[in-house]
Amino acid sequence: MAIYNIISCLKITDFLIIFVFTFLVYVFRFYYKYFTRPNPLPGPLPLPFIECSYLYDGDTKNFFTLLNKKYGDLCEYYLNGKRRILISSPEYLEKILTPSSKDNTFMIRLPHSEGYEEYGMAGRGIIVNHDIKSWRYNRHFFNKAILTPSFNNEAVKWTNIMTQELEDYWKSLGNLNLSKDNLKNENDWQIEIDMAEWARRFTSDMIVILITGERSYTMASYYNLYSLVKVTRSNPLIEDSERFVKAFSDYLFGLHFFMYFGYFSRRYQPGIKDTVKYLLNNRDYVFETLDNIIKKRRKEIEEMPVGAKLGHDMLTTLIITNTERDMNQEKNITKDDISTRPMTNVEIRGNLLDAFIAGVDTMANRFSFLTYYVCHSPHVKQKMIDEIYTIFPPNTPYNLNYVDLIKLEYCDAVMNEASRIISVAVDVARYIPNSCELAGYRWEAGTTFHMNINGIHSNENYWPNPEIFDPDRFYKKNDDMNNKVGNKFSFIPFGGGLRVCPGRKLTMIELISLVVVIFGKYDIELVDMNARQKQKAVQY
Numbered sequence: 001m002a003i004y005n006i007i008s009c010l011k012i013t014d015f016l017i018i019f020v021f022t023f024l025v026y027v028f029r030f031y032y033k034y035f036t037r038p039n040p041l042p043g044p045l046p047l048p049f050i051e052c053s054y055l056y057d058g059d060t061k062n063f064f065t066l067l068n069k070k071y072g073d074l075c076e077y078y079l080n081g082k083r084r085i086l087i088s089s090p091e092y093l094e095k096i097l098t099p100s101s102k103d104n105t106f107m108i109r110l111p112h113s114e115g116y117e118e119y120g121m122a123g124r125g126i127i128v129n130h131d132i133k134s135w136r137y138n139r140h141f142f143n144k145a146i147l148t149p150s151f152n153n154e155a156v157k158w159t160n161i162m163t164q165e166l167e168d169y170w171k172s173l174g175n176l177n178l179s180k181d182n183l184k185n186e187n188d189w190q191i192e193i194d195m196a197e198w199a200r201r202f203t204s205d206m207i208v209i210l211i212t213g214e215r216s217y218t219m220a221s222y223y224n225l226y227s228l229v230k231v232t233r234s235n236p237l238i239e240d241s242e243r244f245v246k247a248f249s250d251y252l253f254g255l256h257f258f259m260y261f262g263y264f265s266r267r268y269q270p271g272i273k274d275t276v277k278y279l280l281n282n283r284d285y286v287f288e289t290l291d292n293i294i295k296k297r298r299k300e301i302e303e304m305p306v307g308a309k310l311g312h313d314m315l316t317t318l319i320i321t322n323t324e325r326d327m328n329q330e331k332n333i334t335k336d337d338i339s340t341r342p343m344t345n346v347e348i349r350g351n352l353l354d355a356f357i358a359g360v361d362t363m364a365n366r367f368s369f370l371t372y373y374v375c376h377s378p379h380v381k382q383k384m385i386d387e388i389y390t391i392f393p394p395n396t397p398y399n400l401n402y403v404d405l406i407k408l409e410y411c412d413a414v415m416n417e418a419s420r421i422i423s424v425a426v427d428v429a430r431y432i433p434n435s436c437e438l439a440g441y442r443w444e445a446g447t448t449f450h451m452n453i454n455g456i457h458s459n460e461n462y463w464p465n466p467e468i469f470d471p472d473r474f475y476k477k478n479d480d481m482n483n484k485v486g487n488k489f490s491f492i493p494f495g496g497g498l499r500v501c502p503g504r505k506l507t508m509i510e511l512i513s514l515v516v517v518i519f520g521k522y523d524i525e526l527v528d529m530n531a532r533q534k535q536k537a538v539q540y
């Protein structure tokens with residue numbers, strides 16, 4: 001009552017004075033904190049409320065490049081209420097990227113957020129899991145499923161099948177052009193394609209089969225968009241392959257919304273709330289589809305006799321690990337006992353989801369970037385093709401196998417150089433829950449470090465002429481004539497430390513296979529040599 005009486009006595013000008021006063025106190029406090037911060041580093045001046053977002057248009061790569069150029073290899077910026085340290089030189093990375101399972105200092109990628117809680121990611125899976133115990137548990141299973149020789153064999157087997165399928169679609173589309181282009185020989189066919197889109201369908205179908213053991217048919221549905229004669233392939237569990245794969249891309253896209261926008265903005269802010277509504281519906285679709293796939297496989301496994309031969313896909317491994325069907329049950333028991341129980345369906349879903357969101361666009365983009373640079377460097381292309389022919393002679397059936405693939409050292413160097421010159425992942429973060437020392441400073445708990453991957457990969461102290469595409473930097477490492485990777489942290493396309501990407505080997509198998517088949521068998525040219533490279537940032 002007393003408060004009501006006071007308020008009712010106030011005039012408009014009083015409200016105005018209170019408002020201005022509160023505002024000034026806020027601004028004073030904001031800048032007091034800013035100017036008295038420990039270890040001030042160069043960086044843009046944050047503004048009250050919007051901090052440094054006046055420089056950020058959503059393109060993380062450009063934002064980081066701008067900060068790096070203007071403020072140097074160690075600088076700072078503020079976004080979403082957090083002080084962030086941007087690292088663009090390998091010299092500061094040793095502590096962050098040196099694996100030590102005993103030291104938790106740089107184990108967390110992003111802090112817990114209520115947004116991720118709503119999005120169903122907090123404390124689940126691996127990528128944004130802030131709970132170290134739960135992350136260790138999930139990562140142990142993830143590694144066990146994906147880093148085994150039988151999984152690699154499966155990956156090689158499916159690259160053979162999928163590259164053949166891809167070729168059949170291209171040939172069929174190309175043959176449609178034969179009569180149109182007045183070409184007589186059926187081997188003369190040519191087509192103009194969007195390589196990025198085809199690569200995305202290829203990596204999608206690959207990930208779906210390797211992770212779930214189920215077939216998706218995104219290459220088929222993409223082919224149907226261009227062909228009058230339609231192929232009919234379907235899997236009732238994944239009714240609409242295009243939607244299924246798009247749903248994971250959209251889920252990945254949604255991570256930023258649930259990280260940067262608070263509950264109020266997500267519910268009420270025009271322009272945001274509708275996207276969030278879509279993302280939540282999309283989340284439900286993703287979860288429901290994955291849950292159905294998991295339940296079906298669990299049932300299938302339960303109905304099989306113990307000892308029966310099971311698939312090598314990730315889902316099967318996650319279901320059976322630490323059950324009576326697990327051949328390695330005893331070996332899995334570790335000293336800290338994190339991994340002795342089987343996974344629940346929700347835990348399995350978290351791991352599958354991470355494999356989908358981390359393993360489709362990354363690989364497809366990497367292949368597209370490689371194609372772009374190789375087509376701009378005819379001598380690199382020729383050297384690559386010559387090497388492919390030494391192992392896979394022209395006009396012979398290509399039987400891709402792991403032993404042959406790893407012989408292709410120059411192709412590997414081309415892949416590395418393509419991912420150096422334009423990295424798929426632009427931002428790799430670490431959040432420190434406790435105070436720690438790094439780069440000669442002691443940092444407060446709650447600081448987030450962002451590794452500017454493109455900045456590190458083009459740092460002139462480590463990479464002479466970084467703008468030049470030169471695979472020889474990675475080729476024949478004992479030859480003194482070449483520019484070597486000068487520091488072990490100067491090339492980190494897959495991050496490093498305990499949270500290093502577990503999909504490295506799979507990436508190598510899939511991408512080298514694509515390079516072999518596509519550049520070994522076809523004459524690839526860019527339709528527009530002057531077109532600029534486009535890149536959508538992937539943030540970890």
Ligand code: HEM
Pocket residue numbers: 109126127128139354355356358359360362363366424425428429492493494495496497498499500501502503504506507540
């Ligand atoms: C070109 C392909 C790929 C690139 C460039 C890439 C890059 C990365 C990077 C930079 C990280 C962060 C590492 C760190 O924080 O130190 C990461 C993490 C991760 N990647 Fe990959 N990745 C690729 C493919 C894959 C594939 C195929 C999979 C799985 C199927 C995968 C699964 C993951 C997972 C689960 C994490 C989180 C690891 C953790 O937090 O413990 N990635 N990846």
